[in-house]
Amino acid sequence: MDRPDPALRASATMTAADHAATWLRGLGSREPTAQHRLFVFPHAGAGASAYQLAAHLPDTLEVCTVQLPGRETRLAEPALTSLDKAVAALAPLIANHTDLPYAFFGHSMGSLIAFETTRRLRALGTRLPERLFLSGMRAPGLPDRDPRHTLPDDKLLATAAFDGVDPELQELLLPLLRADLTLCETYTHRAEAPLPCPLTVLAGSDDDSVDEAELADWRKHTSADFALHLFPGAPHLYVRGSERQLAETITRTFPARS
16 A cells, blocks of 8 residues: 655645644744643734733743634634634634643633633543633623624724724724624524533623623533632723733633643
8 A cells, every 4th residue: 555645744734733823823832841821812803912911921831822814814814703613613723732731711702712612622522621711701691782793884983992993994993893793792602511611700890891790600601610800990901901910810720830
């Protein structure tokens, strides 16, 4: 029997590695020193560069940030409008990189994607996150307060999401934000057994998009430890500018060393 050409095998391996790196920015960035891994899922309209967590975490913790299509390095690709499709793409990639103990951090839309990706990983029978850090998002199954994905352009541009954004940039961001809002607001929660992963739920105390009761409702989605932490005086997008404090909160319950 003919053996596969080594060059073809190497090409296939490189293609798989490149594909993973497209979705998971930072993968392999701390390969010599990493003992743990943190997968980061940004909020609606944001790309992998939105948060600078890696700068505030030890080199034993590799930070891999999800880069969805339609933003930054993937600007030419159409943005996804289905959470199920996002999870279907991400879960197998992450399943191939669970060699180290790992955790998820998601903010707003990213919390939903992180949660559903964990449920998909459980269905795949793969190693699960040591802990989920879920930020700025009401628990699954609770109704959206004010759906926006069907608003006309002028009304969507008038929302807080575009406050202070340059008009030319608004034109670029509008289709992306509408796609991300569609992904979140058309999501249908399906009842499953609680996850065995501990949950830490986070938010700014001045986040007017979610209240403490909606955050506390996450408790029903875990059979393990649950904690709720509010950052005093912080708004919805507290993550930007609070990376150091967030990194400290994460490492207190997800140690970066074995």
